[in-house]
Amino acid sequence: DGGITQSPKYLFRKEGQNVTLSCEQNLNHDAMYWYRQDPGQGLRLIYYSQIVNDFQKGDIAEGYSVSREKKESFPLTVTSAQKNPTAFYLCASSIAWDYSNQPQHFGDGTRLSIL
């Protein structure tokens, strides 16, 4: 079955620690996205990637970093510079970035908490 796999489901971060969230898709989609979901605030875009070896900052990129070395994979690192990392993180993909007629599809998220 094609889909998006996020791991782990739950993650805990200590002070000063960087943590990496995994996102893998087998939909053959070019575009991938990372969102942060907080209660009452909807989904906010952290980073997106239109194609392999390319990525762009979204609305709330500070304290986060990404890489896109393979089409299937788009890991997100939450750095120690992100002072309020507790949230539900969602990875999404779509056929192509600028195909506004193609919807985004989501993984099942990673919940990150501070220890």
Next chain:
Amino acid sequence: QKEVEQDPGPLSVPEGAIVSLNCTYSNSAFQYFMWYRQYSRKGPELLMYTYSSGNKEDGRFTAQVDKSSKYISLFIRDSQPSDSATYLCAMSAYSGTYKYIFGTGTRLKVLA
């Protein structure tokens, strides 16, 4: 003013009721409209996808778009307890740059 407004609820209805969920938006460039269903501790699942004004039906779900009023709706007929979830509207446009935005979600509870 937010580009998309969605009542957060919660909305509680008895089983079998017709549910109406709504979003309003301000940017007339939006052309494609989506509804996602999100169960607790899960990712959003694409439920309905529409383009242009009018209705689209899929089983118990009907999506309605009124571009002149910048208003979209999702109707759920014969609601079931398994419909209890948060429903997010989303819309997209490409007008020089790609834009894909979400409402904050409406929490729905269908009571058995």
